[in-house]
Amino acid sequence: PPPPPSPPPPPSPPPPPPAPETACSVCAHPACGCDLLGRPWCAVSHCHDQLDSSGSCTWGVSCATVTPSPSPTPPPPPSPSPSPPPSLSPSLSPSPPPPRSAAPAPPGSHVIRWGFECDVPAGGFCDVASLTIRAGETVTWVASGHNVLSGANRTHDNLFSSAWLVDEASFSHTFAAPGDFPYFCGPHSRMNAKITVVSVAAPTPPPPSASPLPPPP
Numbered sequence: 001p002p003p004p005p006s007p008p009p010p011p012s013p014p015p016p017p018p019a020p021e022t023a024c025s026v027c028a029h030p031a032c033g034c035d036l037l038g039r040p041w042c043a044v045s046h047c048h049d050q051l052d053s054s055g056s057c058t059w060g061v062s063c064a065t066v067t068p069s070p071s072p073t074p075p076p077p078p079s080p081s082p083s084p085p086p087s088l089s090p091s092l093s094p095s096p097p098p099p100r101s102a103a104p105a106p107p108g109s110h111v112i113r114w115g116f117e118c119d120v121p122a123g124g125f126c127d128v129a130s131l132t133i134r135a136g137e138t139v140t141w142v143a144s145g146h147n148v149l150s151g152a153n154r155t156h157d158n159l160f161s162s163a164w165l166v167d168e169a170s171f172s173h174t175f176a177a178p179g180d181f182p183y184f185c186g187p188h189s190r191m192n193a194k195i196t197v198v199s200v201a202a203p204t205p206p207p208p209s210a211s212p213l214p215p216p217p
Helices: none
Strands: 109-114 131-134 138-143 169-174 179-184 192-198
Touching: 109 131
Parallel strands: 109 138, 131 192
Antiparallel strands: 138 169, 179 192
């Protein structure tokens, strides 16, 4: 009898299932490790979305063949150039001229503004119109609406007297001898003052010069 037929060959085993997604979670798939920018696929998509039916990678490339280009380092900002220090040179603007001082009175001359600011009763002497001078010096009174009469206790002694002085008119008298010389304004009973004259000290003569010693014999 004929031999029994050979049993049919066993069916081929089914192809292995695609790699589980857990392999992509560690970016270890051998074919689709990175995308074209060098990023792991697990950072941008699922691994099985990048595999075709044969298990080949359709988009990505091996991580070993992709070198991500480093991000360019921005250039450091330019350091500001130091500003030059301010100039300390003096200003060229002209300085104002100093104020002009009043011309000094001539030596031995004194001026009294004779007016109502001198206000003391008879027997007293107002300070603003009383002076102490040296013998030989001159006093000039300037007044508007007053006169100058010498004498104690408002009694004129005819030593000196002025006319009626108006509009800043003046009157002068030179005192030759030492002494006290009261004076007053005739119409105004509270205008009383005094001029005190002191003697001029004689200059001290210089000491005699020593005679030179005779030379030794």
